Amino acid sequence: MTRKQRLVVIGNGMGGARLVEEIVSRPGGExxxxxxxxxxxxxxxxRILLSGVLAGTYCPEQIFLHPLAWYEQHDVRLxxxxxxxxxxxxxxxxxxxxxxxxxxxxxxxxxxxxPCLPLLLNLVREDGQxxxxxxxxxxxxxxxxxxxxxxxxxxxxxIGGGLLGLEAASGLVKRGLEVHLIHRAPxxxxxxxxxxxxxxxxxxxxxQGVQLHLSKETVAVLGEDRLYGLxxxxxxxxxxxxCIIATGTRPNTDLARAAGLAVxxxxxxxxxxxxxxxxxxxxxxxxxxxxxTYGLVAPVWEQARILAERLTDSASQKQYTGSAxxxxxxxxxxxxxxxxxxxxxxxTDEVVTYAEPTRGIYKKLIVREGRLQGxxxxxxxxxxxxxxxxxxxxxxxxxxxxxxxxxxxxxxxGSKQAxxxxxxxxxxxxxxxxGVSKGAxxxxxxxxxxxxxxxCEATRAATGCGSCKSQVQELLVLACEGEVAEDxxxxxxxxxxxxxxxxLVRVIKERKLxxxxxxxxxxxxxxxxxxxxxxxxxLLKTIWGKDYQDERDARFINDRVHANxxxxxxxxxxxxxxxxxxxxxxxxxxxxxxxxxxxxxVKITGGQRIDLVGVRKEQLPAIWKDLGMPSGHAYTKAxxxxxxxxxxxxxxxxxxxxxxxxxKIERRYQGIEMPHKVKLATAGCPRNCSEAxxxxxxxxxxxxxxxxxxxxxxxGSRVRKGDLLCTVATHEEVLLYxxxxxxxxxxxxxxxxxxxxxxxxxxxxxxxxxxxEDAEGICERLDREIQAAVDxxxxxxxxxxxxxxxxxxxxxxxxxxxxxxGASE
Amino acid sequence: xxxxxxxxxxxxxxxxxxxxxPRGEGRTYRLRDRLxxxxxxxxxxxxxxxxxxxxxxxxxxxxxxGDGTVICPLHAFKFNLRTGTPLGNSCPSLRTYPVRLDADGxxxxxxxx
Numbered sequence: 001m002t003r004k005q006r007l008v009v010i011g012n013g014m015g016g017a018r019l020v021e022e023i024v025s026r027p028g029g030e031x032x033x034x035x036x037x038x039x040x041x042x043x044x045x046x047r048i049l050l051s052g053v054l055a056g057t058y059c060p061e062q063i064f065l066h067p068l069a070w071y072e073q074h075d076v077r078l079x080x081x082x083x084x085x086x087x088x089x090x091x092x093x094x095x096x097x098x099x100x101x102x103x104x105x106x107x108x109x110x111x112x113x114x115p116c117l118p119l120l121l122n123l124v125r126e127d128g129q130x131x132x133x134x135x136x137x138x139x140x141x142x143x144x145x146x147x148x149x150x151x152x153x154x155x156x157x158x159i160g161g162g163l164l165g166l167e168a169a170s171g172l173v174k175r176g177l178e179v180h181l182i183h184r185a186p187x188x189x190x191x192x193x194x195x196x197x198x199x200x201x202x203x204x205x206x207x208q209g210v211q212l213h214l215s216k217e218t219v220a221v222l223g224e225d226r227l228y229g230l231x232x233x234x235x236x237x238x239x240x241x242x243c244i245i246a247t248g249t250r251p252n253t254d255l256a257r258a259a260g261l262a263v264x265x266x267x268x269x270x271x272x273x274x275x276x277x278x279x280x281x282x283x284x285x286x287x288x289x290x291x292x293t294y295g296l297v298a299p300v301w302e303q304a305r306i307l308a309e310r311l312t313d314s315a316s317q318k319q320y321t322g323s324a325x326x327x328x329x330x331x332x333x334x335x336x337x338x339x340x341x342x343x344x345x346x347x348t349d350e351v352v353t354y355a356e357p358t359r360g361i362y363k364k365l366i367v368r369e370g371r372l373q374g375x376x377x378x379x380x381x382x383x384x385x386x387x388x389x390x391x392x393x394x395x396x397x398x399x400x401x402x403x404x405x406x407x408x409x410x411x412x413x414g415s416k417q418a419x420x421x422x423x424x425x426x427x428x429x430x431x432x433x434x435g436v437s438k439g440a441x442x443x444x445x446x447x448x449x450x451x452x453x454x455x456c457e458a459t460r461a462a463t464g465c466g467s468c469k470s471q472v473q474e475l476l477v478l479a480c481e482g483e484v485a486e487d488x489x490x491x492x493x494x495x496x497x498x499x500x501x502x503x504l505v506r507v508i509k510e511r512k513l514x515x516x517x518x519x520x521x522x523x524x525x526x527x528x529x530x531x532x533x534x535x536x537x538x539l540l541k542t543i544w545g546k547d548y549q550d551e552r553d554a555r556f557i558n559d560r561v562h563a564n565x566x567x568x569x570x571x572x573x574x575x576x577x578x579x580x581x582x583x584x585x586x587x588x589x590x591x592x593x594x595x596x597x598x599x600x601x602v603k604i605t606g607g608q609r610i611d612l613v614g615v616r617k618e619q620l621p622a623i624w625k626d627l628g629m630p631s632g633h634a635y636t637k638a639x640x641x642x643x644x645x646x647x648x649x650x651x652x653x654x655x656x657x658x659x660x661x662x663x664k665i666e667r668r669y670q671g672i673e674m675p676h677k678v679k680l681a682t683a684g685c686p687r688n689c690s691e692a693x694x695x696x697x698x699x700x701x702x703x704x705x706x707x708x709x710x711x712x713x714x715x716g717s718r719v720r721k722g723d724l725l726c727t728v729a730t731h732e733e734v735l736l737y738x739x740x741x742x743x744x745x746x747x748x749x750x751x752x753x754x755x756x757x758x759x760x761x762x763x764x765x766x767x768x769x770x771x772x773e774d775a776e777g778i779c780e781r782l783d784r785e786i787q788a789a790v791d792x793x794x795x796x797x798x799x800x801x802x803x804x805x806x807x808x809x810x811x812x813x814x815x816x817x818x819x820x821x822g823a824s825e
Numbered sequence: 826x827x828x829x830x831x832x833x834x835x836x837x838x839x840x841x842x843x844x845x846x847p848r849g850e851g852r853t854y855r856l857r858d859r860l861x862x863x864x865x866x867x868x869x870x871x872x873x874x875x876x877x878x879x880x881x882x883x884x885x886x887x888x889x890x891g892d893g894t895v896i897c898p899l900h901a902f903k904f905n906l907r908t909g910t911p912l913g914n915s916c917p918s919l920r921t922y923p924v925r926l927d928a929d930g931x932x933x934x935x936x937x938x
Contacts, residue, residue, distance in 0.1 A: 064914065067914060068916075530895070530903075565898050567883075811853075813860060
């Protein structure tokens with residue numbers, strides 16, 4: 001048997017990792033022993049989605065393409081966090097950061113690119129790092145550093161109005177920061193757009209809340225230890241406490257240049273992706289092919305496919321001849337696709353434009369010899385040809401219809417469908433990142449991939465930038481003829497048991513399953529899925545009340561120790577202060593406790609409570625005893641707080657006694673378990689100082705001595721005004737309807753479904769019919785069940801302060817003793 | 826009963842009686858030079874790993890366990906308790922330690938010095 005060829009890949013980004021994936025999945029891949037040197041200490045992640053992480057649409061863990069385990073499974077040796085420092089191509093070896101040498105038979109350089117820093121005074125500190133508060137935006141670490149900093153920043157400046165700068169600006173606006181975008185050129189995206197298109201884009205971006213500063217050249221960063229502003233060439237300044245540099249990238253060519261490879265802007269490669277020395281190849285953003293470097297993922301992945309084919313099949317004659325570029329901006333609310341040229345090259349080129357700036361629409365086509373040479377497509381004209389179809393005409397160089405208007409407008413009434421994705425030919429490319437055609441997607445559906453997730457996994461469509469997901473979904477619906485197998489797991493109450501909530505409740509009641517372990521025994525072959533435990537515990541408590549058999553291991557740590565875990569493993573303690581109304585005596589006790597236990601932070605919360613933060617686990621019982629107050633339940637999925645305004649006793653506008661009502665509500669429903677946390681407020685007049693209309697449940701006093709009850713409000717990561725459930729006359733009725741809603745929510749919401757998602761899902765009309773008009777005849781039962789929950793409530797603090805559930809319930813760390821040698825048994 | 830001697834540099838610690846860890850939970854233990862997390866599954870298997878999550882240092886012993894895995898209480902990163910392998914995330918693997926019960930029900934853990 002011949003020895004395996006040693007393939008070393010430098011770089012584990014979008015290019016290098018994709019190459020490895022292509023090689024191991026091809027016949028011939030088994031002849032290689034693959035080593036990947038990655039400078040970042042992670043597996044491979046989807047860099048395109050970093051803007052989504054910044055905007056909060058993805059968590060960092062969601063953007064990983066290959067976890068470290070993937071490399072193990074495929075026998076790929078990944079040296080994560082190990083950059084290559086030197087290439088010695090004469091003796092076929094690469095030196096790694098730790099000094100060791102790695103021999104190779106074939107080498108691929110995929111080192112990508114780095115942010116290009118502008119020459120700004122004071123941007124770079126003496127130690128070579130950026131001044132605190134300034135960031136580049138290239139890696140996951142960059143992204144996480146920006147996020148960590150943004151949580152206490154107020155005003156952000158983005159330098160650079162290209163694709164990355166726009167995405168960063170949009171992301172930070174979503175995070176609630178005031179965002180300024182500074183761009184040296186007179187118009188945004190000047191590489192991709194002409195002046196008119198850019199003006200329309202500028203208008204849209206401003207409407208999203210980004211403040212634009214065009215034709216503005218930044219010259220200096222202000223601040224000594226940390227940044228507090230920017231200075232511009234016209235002498236003006238802008239105060240900011242966060243700055244992202246997005247002024248372009250530069251191919252990483254140092255390694256290749258030092259080794260004597262041909263390098264111009266990028267590492268020069270030929271059509272076979274080979275560099276200027278034997279057995280060394282390059283691809284991706286670090287490579288330059290026919291004078292062109294690429295910064296988008298589609299060309300990089302195309303290079304990876306071709307190189308993988310050449311490496312695994314020695315007979316392959318596959319050539320890379322360059323990529324026609326089309327790109328789509330991934331900023332929500334903006335639909336922008338650009339391809340090819342943005343201006344005519346000669347007087348014989350046709351230019352077709354249509355603009356409606358106030359509606360944010362700008363379309364421009366450059367036509368040369370009857371074929372599409374370039375296009376800018378901004379905004380959506382309903383019924384017009386989908387951008388994907390134009391991209392396809394562009395990429396393939398197909399002849400255009402002589403009536404150019406057909407390219408931009410719906411032509412006849414009734415022809416709307418003829419222009420939808422359904423009418424695209426089978427070879428039309430849907431996913432431009434991965435080069436997946438409509439035909440490939442339809443074939444996968446026919447082969448049984450009948451849910452969106454399965455389809456995307458099988459074809460890779462929509463796994464790059466994700467912007468074609470809606471088209472993939474459309475094709476799925478089309479090809480299934482209405483029989484889309486929605487991924488059934490999304491309806492399961494918990495992942496481990498294939499039952500919806502109503503089905504699960506029925507089985508639990510029928511078989512009298514009273515503990516989490518009993519449910520696993522009966523319904524999951526005894527396999528105790530940890531991700532399902534807390535959801536089951538919540539459901540069982542709701543079903544069985546005081547007959548529930550509690551198992552502490554099924555609870556999240558917060559519910560084991562009745563406090564909220566913090567990032568350093570300490571906890572926060574929030575005593576209950578009914579309705580936010582306290583007394584000097586209570587405050588004195590809280591102050592004494594804070595001093596006695598040296599509590600690091602005392603904080604007034606958004607729900608009008610006092611939070612003692614940074615408490616060690618073993619301090620909890622003593623603190624509870626000293627406080628002598630009940631738990632505020634600020635750590636669990638339950639009734640949390642009822643915030644109140646001043647009400648009618650003192651406030652000169654008050655119409656109803658919101659404080660007394662809030663206290664009654666809180667005394668009655670405190671600590672009752674819910675599918676998710678539930679926060680309430682009562683307002684004494686429609687000025688709504690306590691923000692009751694954006695709470696899970698709120699009551700607002702109106703003229704005439706009446707109370708409006710709102711359900712499903714939110715003012716967190718999303719903001720939603722609650723829906724009016726009903727208007728009632730007395731405090732007692734407010735308590736009644738609120739309790740009824742809570743019980744209905746307890747019984748029907750999915751685990752971790754907030755009230756606002758629940759209300760939207762079932763609809764306010766439905767809730768009014770069931771809870772106010774009693775259309776299903778269940779109100780009396782709901783009232784009874786919530787009363788039982790009220791009756792079963794016991795304050796966990798005073799009970800467990802006296803009597804811990806287990807001897808080590810509140811131990812932060814237990815001591816161990818070394819065993820003398822030879823005495824270990 | 827004679828035991829094979831410990832490998833050079835290894836130290837064995839007695840973590841006290843198993844009953845200090847409730848079934849299905851974990852506890853952090855302080856050894857001379859490090860913290861370890863020890864878990865006792867409902868089916869009475871024992872596992873020992875490093876105490877802090879490689880992601881952001883979360884206390885793994887406070888995590889929910891089941892099916893041979895632990896979920897970190899801070900950001901829900903998941904790991905295989907037996908091998909330390911990350912599950913669905915790209916953290917480095919957890920350090921794991923051999924752990925067993927002696928005849929009296931005391932937990933014994935072996936770590937490299």
